[in-house]
Amino acid sequence: MPRLNSAADLERFRKDTLAKRDPNKLCVTVCSGTGCHAYGCEGVAEAFVNEIKSKNLQAKVDIRKTGCHGFCERGTVVVIFPEEICYLHVKPDDVSEIVQKTLIENKIVDRLLYEDADGQKVVREGEIPFYKHQNRIIFGNNRFIDPKNIDDYIALGGYAALSKALFQMTPKQVLNEVKEANLRGRGGGGFPAGRKWETTRNAAGEPKYVIVNADEGDPGAYMDRSLLEGNPHSVLEGLLIGAYAIGSHEGYIYVRQEYPLALQNTEIAIEKAKEYGLLGKNILGSGFDFDVFIHRGAGAFVSGESSALMSAIEGQVGEPRPKYIHTSVKGLWNKPTCLNNVETWANVPFIINKGADWFKGIGTENSKGTKIFSLVGKINNTGLVEVPMGITLREIIYDIGGGIPNGKRFKSVQTGGPSGGILPESMLDLPVDFDELTKAGSMMGSGGMIVMDENTCMVDTARYYIDFLAHESCGKCVPCREGLRQMLIILNNITTGKGKEGDIELLEELSEFIQEAALCALGKTASNPVLSTIRHFKNEYEAHIKENRCPAGVCKELISYYINEDDCIGCGLCAKNCPTNAISKSKDKIYVIEQDSCIKCGMCAKVCPEKAKAVVVISPRPVSDTAQVTT
Amino acid sequence: MEKMMYGSEKLLEGEKTASLNKQDVLLKGLEILGEYYSLGLERQDFLDDLRYLEVEAEYYAEKLGHIKKKEKAILDIVNDLRLVDDIIQKYNYKKNALIQILLDIQMQVHWIPGHALRWLSTRLNIPLTRIYSIANFYEALSLEPRGAHLIQICTGTACHVRGAAGLVDRVSCILGVEPGQTDSEQLFTLETVHCLGCCALGPVMVVDGQYYSNPSTKQIQGIAASCKVSREKGEDYAQVEFSR
Numbered sequence: 001m002p003r004l005n006s007a008a009d010l011e012r013f014r015k016d017t018l019a020k021r022d023p024n025k026l027c028v029t030v031c032s033g034t035g036c037h038a039y040g041c042e043g044v045a046e047a048f049v050n051e052i053k054s055k056n057l058q059a060k061v062d063i064r065k066t067g068c069h070g071f072c073e074r075g076t077v078v079v080i081f082p083e084e085i086c087y088l089h090v091k092p093d094d095v096s097e098i099v100q101k102t103l104i105e106n107k108i109v110d111r112l113l114y115e116d117a118d119g120q121k122v123v124r125e126g127e128i129p130f131y132k133h134q135n136r137i138i139f140g141n142n143r144f145i146d147p148k149n150i151d152d153y154i155a156l157g158g159y160a161a162l163s164k165a166l167f168q169m170t171p172k173q174v175l176n177e178v179k180e181a182n183l184r185g186r187g188g189g190g191f192p193a194g195r196k197w198e199t200t201r202n203a204a205g206e207p208k209y210v211i212v213n214a215d216e217g218d219p220g221a222y223m224d225r226s227l228l229e230g231n232p233h234s235v236l237e238g239l240l241i242g243a244y245a246i247g248s249h250e251g252y253i254y255v256r257q258e259y260p261l262a263l264q265n266t267e268i269a270i271e272k273a274k275e276y277g278l279l280g281k282n283i284l285g286s287g288f289d290f291d292v293f294i295h296r297g298a299g300a301f302v303s304g305e306s307s308a309l310m311s312a313i314e315g316q317v318g319e320p321r322p323k324y325i326h327t328s329v330k331g332l333w334n335k336p337t338c339l340n341n342v343e344t345w346a347n348v349p350f351i352i353n354k355g356a357d358w359f360k361g362i363g364t365e366n367s368k369g370t371k372i373f374s375l376v377g378k379i380n381n382t383g384l385v386e387v388p389m390g391i392t393l394r395e396i397i398y399d400i401g402g403g404i405p406n407g408k409r410f411k412s413v414q415t416g417g418p419s420g421g422i423l424p425e426s427m428l429d430l431p432v433d434f435d436e437l438t439k440a441g442s443m444m445g446s447g448g449m450i451v452m453d454e455n456t457c458m459v460d461t462a463r464y465y466i467d468f469l470a471h472e473s474c475g476k477c478v479p480c481r482e483g484l485r486q487m488l489i490i491l492n493n494i495t496t497g498k499g500k501e502g503d504i505e506l507l508e509e510l511s512e513f514i515q516e517a518a519l520c521a522l523g524k525t526a527s528n529p530v531l532s533t534i535r536h537f538k539n540e541y542e543a544h545i546k547e548n549r550c551p552a553g554v555c556k557e558l559i560s561y562y563i564n565e566d567d568c569i570g571c572g573l574c575a576k577n578c579p580t581n582a583i584s585k586s587k588d589k590i591y592v593i594e595q596d597s598c599i600k601c602g603m604c605a606k607v608c609p610e611k612a613k614a615v616v617v618i619s620p621r622p623v624s625d626t627a628q629v630t631t
Numbered sequence: 632m633e634k635m636m637y638g639s640e641k642l643l644e645g646e647k648t649a650s651l652n653k654q655d656v657l658l659k660g661l662e663i664l665g666e667y668y669s670l671g672l673e674r675q676d677f678l679d680d681l682r683y684l685e686v687e688a689e690y691y692a693e694k695l696g697h698i699k700k701k702e703k704a705i706l707d708i709v710n711d712l713r714l715v716d717d718i719i720q721k722y723n724y725k726k727n728a729l730i731q732i733l734l735d736i737q738m739q740v741h742w743i744p745g746h747a748l749r750w751l752s753t754r755l756n757i758p759l760t761r762i763y764s765i766a767n768f769y770e771a772l773s774l775e776p777r778g779a780h781l782i783q784i785c786t787g788t789a790c791h792v793r794g795a796a797g798l799v800d801r802v803s804c805i806l807g808v809e810p811g812q813t814d815s816e817q818l819f820t821l822e823t824v825h826c827l828g829c830c831a832l833g834p835v836m837v838v839d840g841q842y843y844s845n846p847s848t849k850q851i852q853g854i855a856a857s858c859k860v861s862r863e864k865g866e867d868y869a870q871v872e873f874s875r
Contacts (some may be wrong), residue, residue: 035830037829038827039829219787220826233775298769315730319768376831378792460794603796
């Protein structure tokens with residue numbers, strides 16, 4: 001591949017690539033994100049390759065392994081273009097049927113289509129309700145692109161924004177466009193990206209650095225990973241444009257070690273971009289130089305904080321430092337450094353291409369554009385969703401997410417990861433944007449959205465987050481290190497039935513103190529999950545403390561599993577699945593749980609057949625049980 | 632680098648003498664180590680470090696004795712050091728690449744042995760305390776040897792609300808290992824991780840790169856049994872290459 005040495009070269013290359021591709025040619029795309037990988041998409045793709053070879057269809061059909069389509073619940077997702085026929089839950093065994101029926105006979109395999117609640121089949125991917133209610137801008141190209149193939153990205157208009165910025169705009173103009181668009185940081189804080197860029201641009205000191213923060217540590221959030229895995233060039237292009245506006249010639253991409261596919265695809269993207277002259281010296285013949293390096297994060301949640309992340313790149317322990325002077329002025333090696341989240345950078349090419357006015361047309365007054373959420377937990381359609389700012393939680397959870405599985409009742413939704421809060425049912429009509437969520441006691445965060453149903457214990461959830469944060473606290477400042485430890489002890493006590501009167505008030509007091517005194521955002525926001533659960537679900541805390549009762553039936557020490565004699569059908573599934581052999585057949589041919597050896601893993605309740613539903617959770621534990629255990 | 636090649640030639644000799652008793656091999660190994668080690672060190676440092684290594688080599692030989700031939704332990708140390716050298720070279724002796732170097736060692740050796748830490752410290756001229764603090768801080772770096780099979784259970788929020796705690800209980804009850812521990816035969820390491828990004832499958836367990844969505848008791852027992860079988864067949868040592 002010869003280097004592209006001018007804007008005209010790039011355009012010519014794009015035209016040539018498009019000319020070589022027949023838009024009406026059959027193309028089988030297999031989602032190859034990590035979610036589908038877990039379902040075994042590799043096997044599906046391989047089966048397609050073999051089947052197409054054996055049927056001699058190579059000339060008629062292309063196969064493309066794309067990035068994440070987002071509908072992780074129904075993986076492996078296979079979409080056949082140009083008709084956009086979408087097959088879900090595809091297994092390698094289904095492939096020969098798809099090839100025979102759809103690719104050769106031009107028919108549709110009904111059983112693999114999406115079926116809505118009324119039994120209606122949906123053929124086209126875009127018409128599935130999960131996709132129909134979304135506004136896929138940043139994430140939308142994932143399904144067309146093989147992330148390992150730069151030509152795919154260029155064919156879709158990739159690097160046009162970079163070329164526009166380099167040849168038709170001054171750095172100042174680029175900066176103003178982003179400022180005008182009011183793009184806010186997608187990593188959680190929501191700080192205006194344009195203002196950050198400007199600070200770094202105007203700060204004294206050379207060289208200046210730009211960084212992509214892909215240290216996505218929120219448990220239950222994976223949109224940054226999917227973006228970097230599925231469309232790494234969009235992030236790279238955004239970074240290049242930002243570097244041009246800021247006047248930086250060196251950048252870093254900080255990716256978690258736990259994301260091997262994202263790492264691999266980013267490495268390939270950088271290599272290819274260099275080969276094409278889109279990275280390195282004299283980019284597109286413009287005279288602008290820019291180089292980028294990958295830094296693998298070694299697994300520390302706190303290292304996602306800007307100053308900690310910079311310490312890590314310097315080769316030190318990734319601990320935050322006090323930010324009396326912002327990192328945009330004194331960051332990496334004490335030089336001005338602009339750090340933005342993956343999604344923020346990926347927004348930039350769209351703003352440059354389509355203009356700030358277009359961007360401002362989407363979203364609410366102070367939160368513009370779209371946001372990608374990872375919609376997970378007790379929800380029918382687990383997956384990644386991209387929606388315009390201002391959409392309500394109800395629309396996301398019910399229209400896109402398809403509601404709560406198994407007819408259970410919705411209880412709450414958690415946004416913002418461990419730094420965010422929990423929003424109850426009464427807040428479902430809240431419009432989702434940076435300011436509204438903060439006002440409601442939660443936050444946007446990086447975009448995790450965990451849905452909880454009636455069987456989720458709120459005290460246990462708060463305990464889970466504090467446990468996570470206490471573990472991830474770097475220990476540098478006392479309020480966070482000791483405060484979280486004390487909170488965890490109290491919460492552990494409450495969930496094990498040792499809670500005391502006054503614990504709730506003590507938790508509130510500690511929370512307030514940590515918020516005030518902690519060094520970095522990890523500590524400052526750590527108490528949000530506790531405060532918001534106390535605010536909305538105080539009755540659950542009280543039930544734990546006063547009655548030793550876990551209303552949701554989760555906290556192990558406060559519950560017992562029992563098999564209802566009247567409902568047991570004697571199938572024996574529970575006994576077969578019990579890891580401790582605590583379940584045995586009684587004289588009446590029904591099964592009984594021996595409480596002494598029960599570890600309360602809940603497997604019996606899970607396997608008990610729907611028609612029987614004989615295994616029940618009792619809380620508080622009957623007196624006879626507790627007596628047995630203590631003796 | 633010629634000098635190092637000299638060291639490796641001697642190593643081959645060492646391998647031939649596997650029939651010698653342990654003490655002899657240990658001494659032979661230390662001799663080679665000494666040569667290897669002296670390349671980057673002043674005389675006094677070298678003697679101190681050698682003494683330390685001697686102790687460690689013996690400890691290492693004892694500890695791994697039941698799975699490897701004891702005689703091989705010393706050679707393994709030398710191999711580890713050579714690997715560390717290659718990795719440092721890949722990063723051009725840059726001090727700020729320390730975390731990347733440690734990650735590479737972790738990926739290839741599956742843990743970070745003490746001798747690798749010391750070797751890094753002398754090679755890069757970074758105090759051992761600093762290297763140790765970094766190795767200790769990051770979760771991806773393990774200062775303990777890992778089992779041949781890595782079992783990861785996701786305890787991300789999505790998996791947690793779907794019952795990951797029960798899965799952890801079940802697995803650790805069946806395998807007899809608590810999360811974070813390796814069993815005494817170094818067959819399994821059970822680990823909990825925060826979010827593997829396949830929330831739709833939750834609660835999810837990953838064994839050597841293979842995903843299981845809420846595995847049944849039978850499945851877990853089956854996995855444990857098949858690991859034991861591969862151990863008996865002698866297939867798993869030199870550790871299974873975990874899929875990236």
